[in-house]
Amino acid sequence: MSKSENKIASYAIIGFGNIGQALARAFARKGLEVSVATTREPESFASAAAAIGPTIIPKKLAEAVRADIIFLAVRFGSHPDVAKALPSWQGKTIIDVTNAYGVPPEELGGQSSSRVVAQAFTGGKLVKGFNHLAAAVLDQDPPGHGGKRVVFLASDDDGAATEISALAENLGFSPIKLGGLSEGGLLVQARGNSWGQLIFKDLIRFN
Helix, strand or coil: CECCCCCECCEEEECCCHHHHHHHHHHHHCCCCEEEECCCCHHHCHHHHHHHCCCEEECCHHHHCCCCEEEECCCHHHHHHHHCCCCCCCCCEEEECCCCCCECHHHHCCCCHHHHHHHHCCCCEEEEECCCCCHHHHCCCCEECCEEEEEEEEECCHHHHHHHHHHHHHCCCEEEECCCCCCHHHHCCCEECECCCCCCCCCEECC
16 A cells, blocks of 8 residues: 555554454564564564564654654554644544543543544544454454455544545455444544444454
């Protein structure tokens, strides 16, 4: 997938817990290079990255955020700390994989959790996606039972949604666009202590 006619997009995963490692394995299965980072020094998780595959590159956070497309795979409450890594996220696409489970709705000011995240990443294009699958499911090879595992995507930027839809297909998933963050985003976000309608749905799309 290319960002422009002459430039191949670069990828990073911020957060290397169960979800971050599951995403890294999705890249490794396709032989795609992706940087991985946490707030810790890369040496502390280098062996785990190496065990996944040679295309998984541990980096410092300040280096990883130079990527064009960034998976935000941290706890919801940690997203402001990641956002401080750059003064502007202009030209970057952020995939919000967080779940605001346990966050009182009033703390979100009546907005979808992804809108709150988008406001922290000034200038960036945000796509909600990949968060509705539990880590153990996301970790599996997407094709199964004769079909492909579905990922839901929501964004207020049609171009970004199309871009991440193509990436999802490249990783072996079957993307379904749900519309904007205030509509589709609400279907795949946790509200307080309850999950969104489409969270943890292990759906397979058959051709």
